[in-house]
Structures are given as structure tokens and as C-alpha cells.
Amino acid sequence: MEHLRENTLSQQTVARRIGEWLEPTTSRMEVPAAADYFSGFARAVVQTLSPSSVRGFFRELDANDRVLSRLGWALLLAVPVFATLAMFVPATVGTAAVNPWIKPIKFSMSFSTFASTISLLLLALQIPRWQLTLVRRAIATSVGLEILSLAAQAWRSAYQLSGHSLLDTSLAQMTNSMVMVNTGIVCWMLVLFCANRVRTDLIDRPMVSAIRYSIVIFLAGNAIGGYMLARGSHTVGVADGGPGLPFVNWSVIAGDLRIAHFIAIHAIQIVPLFAYILSQMAPIPPVKYRRMAVGALAIAVSVAVGATFVQAALGRPLIPWAH
Numbered sequence: 251m252e253h254l255r256e257n258t259l260s261q262q263t264v265a266r267r268i269g270e271w272l273e274p275t276t277s278r279m280e281v282p283a284a285a286d287y288f289s290g291f292a293r294a295v296v297q298t299l300s301p302s303s304v305r306g307f308f309r310e311l312d313a314n315d316r317v318l319s320r321l322g323w324a325l326l327l328a329v330p331v332f333a334t335l336a337m338f339v340p341a342t343v344g345t346a347a348v349n350p351w352i353k354p355i356k357f358s359m360s361f362s363t364f365a366s367t368i369s370l371l372l373l374a375l376q377i378p379r380w381q382l383t384l385v386r387r388a389i390a391t392s393v394g395l396e397i398l399s400l401a402a403q404a405w406r407s408a409y410q411l412s413g414h415s416l417l418d419t420s421l422a423q424m425t426n427s428m429v430m431v432n433t434g435i436v437c438w439m440l441v442l443f444c445a446n447r448v449r450t451d452l453i454d455r456p457m458v459s460a461i462r463y464s465i466v467i468f469l470a471g472n473a474i475g476g477y478m479l480a481r482g483s484h485t486v487g488v489a490d491g492g493p494g495l496p497f498v499n500w501s502v503i504a505g506d507l508r509i510a511h512f513i514a515i516h517a518i519q520i521v522p523l524f525a526y527i528l529s530q531m532a533p534i535p536p537v538k539y540r541r542m543a544v545g546a547l548a549i550a551v552s553v554a555v556g557a558t559f560v561q562a563a564l565g566r567p568l569i570p571w572a573h
Contacts, residue, residue: 471514
């Protein structure tokens with residue numbers, strides 16, 4: 251009996267001491283409030299977009315993928331060249347329609363971000379080295395040829411060169427073919443991400459979800475682009491070339507399908523960037539809530555694409571302009 255009593259007392263003592271150890275720990279643990287997450291998100295945004303972080307990003311990108319990194323910089327360097335050529339467009343062309351060099355400028359900027367994004371996505375895939383090299387070169391070649399084709403078309407439009415319908419048709423076909431090459435590569439990447447052929451040491455589950463969603467939306471944007479090519483215009487309700495917003499030239503008097511196309515193709519940057527910022531927060535949200543947030547943003551972007559497409563199809567401008 252004495253032995254049992256001693257054991258009972260010792261067990262009670264141990265239990266009491268365990269309770270004493272746990273109480274302070276429990277009292278010190280604080281569940282982050284919503285304000286803590288909002289402030290943490292704001293700090294992560296500032297840190298991610300800071301000049302030092304941006305410089306580090308491009309240095310690392312160039313070290314890991316010189317082909318697409320140099321392609322992105324070459325496209326950015328082409329922008330001031332096209333802008334200079336735009337200043338010398340004959341007055342008759344500039345007043346009659348939108349400056350033809352605006353399109354190569356916009357596409358150079360867009361393809362520059364696309365090259366950097368695809369480079370990062372390729373690094374996250376678990377694929378053989380030869381496939382990585384082949385895809386990089388294919389993207390660089392297709393993007394380069396497409397920009398050259400757009401520049402040639404802009405030159406011919408600027409100086410109203412005629413009599414070469416075969417050349418114009420060839421340039422248009424080259425542009426469409428290069429779009430199909432890039433679309434095929436992105437579809438292949440989507441299959442690999444859906445099959446979980448990813449490097450788990452580089453990306454987590456919320457980022458994988460973000461990449462999948464963004465690629466699907468991107469492909470929807472490509473489909474809208476194909477629809478515009480099939481119908482032969484991007485403006486609904488009036489002919490192309492009317493009054494539009496500065497630089498982007500989105501119609502302010504009719505529907506413009508380019509708005510939905512623009513939002514969709516840049517989802518491939520927006521959604522993964524959001525997932526990355528969530529991963530840099532302090533306190534960092536649990537994986538479950540980060541995946542939910544990424545899914546909510548993907549739905550919001552998809553709704554924006556659908557809404558602007560329907561609005562344009564109905565012939566209504568996004569921002570009406572009284573005239």
C-alpha cells in the first residue's frame with residue numbers, strides 16, 4: 251500500500267509539473283489577428299518590390315537562364331528603338347489611325363515579362379536538361395520572330411507600302427505560327443504541373459496551385475486572341491482604329507476584346523506573384539489558407555476576364571468617353 255501511495259503521489263507531482271510547464275507556454279502563444287496578416291502582407295509587398303530585391307531577382311535569373319534572361323532585356327531595349335521610329339511616322343498616317351509602332355512597343359514589353367515568367371516556371375519543373383534547353387531556345391526563337399514580324403508590319407503601315415500582298419500574308423502567318431508554338435509549350439507545361447513534375451525544394455503547394463490556375467487563365471486569354479484573329483478585328487460595334495485610351499488604345503466608344511485578352515495573359519504573372527508574396531509574410535499564413543487565398547484571386551481574375559469579354563461582346567466600352 252505504501253508503495254502504491256508513493257507511486258500515486260509521484261504521478262500527481264509529475265502531472266502537476268507538466269501542467270505548470272504548459273501553462274506559461276500556452277499563455278505566451280498568441281493567434282495572429284487579421285490586422286497582423288494585413289500588415290505582414292503589406293511588408294512582404296514592399297520587400298518583394300524593393301530595388302534590392304528586384305536587382306537580386308534579375309541577377310539570379312541571368313545566372314540560371316541566360317537565354318530567356320537576355321531575351322527579356324533585348325525586348326526591353328527594343329522599346330526605345332520602336333518609340334524613336336514612332337516619332338518619325340508621316341503626319342498623314344499618325345492622324346488617320348493609331349501610330350503603327352505602338353503595337354510592337356506593347357508586345358515587346360509584354361513578351362519581356364512573359365520570358366522572365368516562363369524562365370521561372372521552367373526552373374520549377376523536374377525535367378531533363380535537354381528538354382529545358384530545347385524549350386528555352388524554342389521560346390526565344392518564336393518570340394524573336396514574332397517581334398520582327400510585328401516590326402516589319404509596323405514599318406509597312408507607317409510608310410503605307412503596298413503591292414506586296416504575299417509579304418503581308420507571310421508576315422501575318424509567321425506571327426500566328428509563333429503564337430501557336432508558344433501556346434503549345436505552355437500547354438505542355440500545364441500538363442507537367444498537373445502531373446506534379448515539380449521541384450518541391452523550390453516551390454510549395456500554394457505556388458503549384460497558383461501556377462496551374464494562372465496557366466489555365468493564360469490559355470483562355472490566348473483563345474480570346476484567336477477569336478479576335480478569326481473575326482478580323484478586336485473592336486465590337488465600330489471599325490478598329492477609333493478613339494481609345496492613351497497608349498493601350500482600348501476603344502472608348504465601343505467594345506474592345508483586347509481588355510479581356512490583356513487581363514488573361516498577364517494572370518500568369520499576377521497569381522504566382524501573389525502566392526510568392528504570401529510565402530514571404532511574417533507571420534506566414536498556414537498552407538491551407540494560402541491555397542484558399544490563391545484560389546480566390548484566381549476566381550477574381552477569371553471573373554474579370556469573363557466580365558470584360560461579355561461587356562466587349564455587347565459592344566460596350568470599359569470606360570465610356572463622351573464625344
